[in-house]
Amino acid sequence: MWDRLLGHLAARRGWRALVTAAGLGALAALALPPVHAVPVLLVAIPGLLVMLGAAPTGRAAFWVGFAWGWGHFAAGLYWITHAILVEAERFWWLVPIAAPALALPLALFVAGPAALAWRVRAGWPRVLVFAGAWVGFELLRGWVFTGFPWNLLGTVWAFGALPVQAAAWVGVHGLSLVTLLVMATPLLGRRAMLGGAAALAGFAAFGLVRLWPEEPAPRPVGLLIVQGNVAQELKWREEQRIPVLRRYIEGTREAALAALRDLPEDYGLVVIWPETAVPFLLADDPEVRRLVAGALPQRAMLLSGSVRAEFGAQGRAQRVFNSLVAIDPAGEVRGVADKVTLVPFGEYMPLSGLLPIRIVQGGMDFSSGGERRPVRAGWVPPFGALICYEVIFPGRVTPAERPDWLVNVTNDAWFGISAGPWQHLAAARLRAIEEGLPLARAAQTGVSAVFDARGREVARTGLGETGVLMAPLPAAREPTPFARFGLPIGGILAVLALASGWWAGRKTNRQP
Known part of the structure; x- marks a missing residue:
């Protein structure tokens, strides 16, 4: 045959x-x-x-x-x-x-x-x-x-x-x-x-x-990933801006208090919201940061995906970035990472001005963040920020100065209940194994997950579900041969x- x-x-x-x-x-x-x-x-x-x-x-x-x-x-x-x-x-x-x-x-x-x-x-x-x-x-x-x-x-x-x-x-x-x-x-x-x-x-x-071999003891850090499950077609509507913000704040407040009750007293809590989780310029809006900080206990730090803007003398945005912003319980910005590798047609239009259509939402292309650096946000162990599909690039996910862990925030709501989010998740697992670093992934509609430095799944949410994921931050392992030579x-x-x-x-x- x-x-x-x-x-x-x-x-x-x-x-x-x-x-x-x-x-x-x-x-x-x-x-x-x-x-x-x-x-x-x-x-x-x-x-x-x-x-x-x-x-x-x-x-x-x-x-x-x-x-x-x-x-x-x-x-x-x-x-x-x-x-x-x-x-x-x-x-x-x-x-x-x-x-x-x-x-x-x-x-x-x-x-x-x-x-x-x-x-x-x-x-x-x-x-x-x-x-x-x-x-x-x-x-x-x-x-x-x-x-x-x-x-x-x-x-x-x-x-x-x-x-x-x-x-x-x-x-x-x-x-x-x-x-x-x-x-x-x-x-x-x-x-x-x-x-x-x-x-x-x-x-x-x-x-x-x-x-x-038995895994090393985890870092004295708990992770709380909030999966808001906001449909993409609703997210940026004007009348939905406050409800979306409220969903993340309310989903965080009770879960963060419960998580800290279960953690040892010397542990901190890192709360992670997905890519562009709330439709506000979080780094540039003190009032929204104040509302967000109200959901954070004193031993917590929020890492949230957000659009960030740089304004000119006339108060008009000159450049916009797809960013990850660290917010402490006082509502202060403690760290920012801008997306380095942008999505063609999704975040900027190639050959700008030569194509007869514009697919990018809004009137401006996003700008690249330039060089990748570890993010330091107060007491949080330094991490590498990977926004959306940046995690699919093997050998290009860690800065020259090796971080302690990786954070991938993404908005896979674009792809519905399909194979796309699962394929994205598989890429994230492989990056953890290649680099010998734990990886936390926060996805708007799923699949959110935490992998240890060997790529083992510590915890995971479902696709298309609303909820929170709680897990310890696994320890980093020694740099792998691939991490050294790429x-x-x-x-x-x-x-x-x-x-x-x-x-x-x-x-x-x-x-x-």
Whole structure:
């Protein structure tokens, strides 16, 4: 049956080959969060490689890879449509094309490896070239056009802490490389499949060894994450501004008092509100800060997402920032972090003035915060602030001066009840493991969570729920190899795989 399936795939030509490849790519998306149906890759990856081998020319192989990538990203990023539906009356025409259109440039990052793999002979050489080139293009995807490293292939294993512990050494890109090599083994015979199974068993054993030791005692800090569950279409309406503020204040007041009663007397409490939690300029509005401070006990500190503005001489805003603001019980601002990596089209318009439409809300683009620095807010252990999708960038989440923990505030209300928030959560888990730092995540509609420095889930709220999450702040661990050396680890592994496959597979007369 397996040979018959491969033969059927190899026989596809023309538009039928492209449709079939797109279907295989969409099938591979089921391996991503939240489904994590990883075994589908045992069909999707070999199927793609067989179709590449059967392609008559390098150009045909390129388009087969492009179709596979388009199907994969269109299916994996379908939830982008939810953001369009928030303002369907303005952007209704984007609803059917948003995800397919975004998948078009992303498909190039599969087409490139496909074209390179076609040029070497079948077997291990083609698998190595394809896997190495895939990881190289994954790394490139994190930088081109400001970068969009969402749904890197290694995230398929992020359904738990154990399968992804190797990310501490090789990063998510190293996991992507191993995933491709293992999933291609059905093309390489029984011994290769046994080797792939042994590799997965080795990774599991490595995970057990890392997770076996008892965790260090937590820091003398309690965390209280408030998940307001405010629908995006309501959040910025004028008549909803006070109700939204009241929801967060009231949700914090009783929960903070209860949390401090349960904590030792020498513990402090860090309250975390999500990205742009309340529709006010918190850092610039003393009256709103006074109301917020009324919900904070004396041993508490609030970290809240908020829009921040810089005003000119005429009292007009000259620049606006997507920020995280620390507020103490006296209503004073104790620290600010501005978002560094902005979302194209969501927070600023690329090629400003050249596009005929404006998707960014409001009359101004957001400004970047510049260099990433640890935030120091009174007695709170210094932390790295990651606002929204900044957490998806491996190797770029910590400042040069290593913080004690990471805080990720986000507003996934844009994406409704979909796969988007779960994919975002998986990226956050991987960053904790790669950096060896605990991570607290506050999401407007969920999923909010706390991970320890090994990526184990300490606590979590549900998606689309209103509530609070209470947990101790886990201790930081020693810097991991990935924290020390970063993305070059994945780059070196990619080059080694590609070069060895190219050297072994080069020949004058290419055979499928």
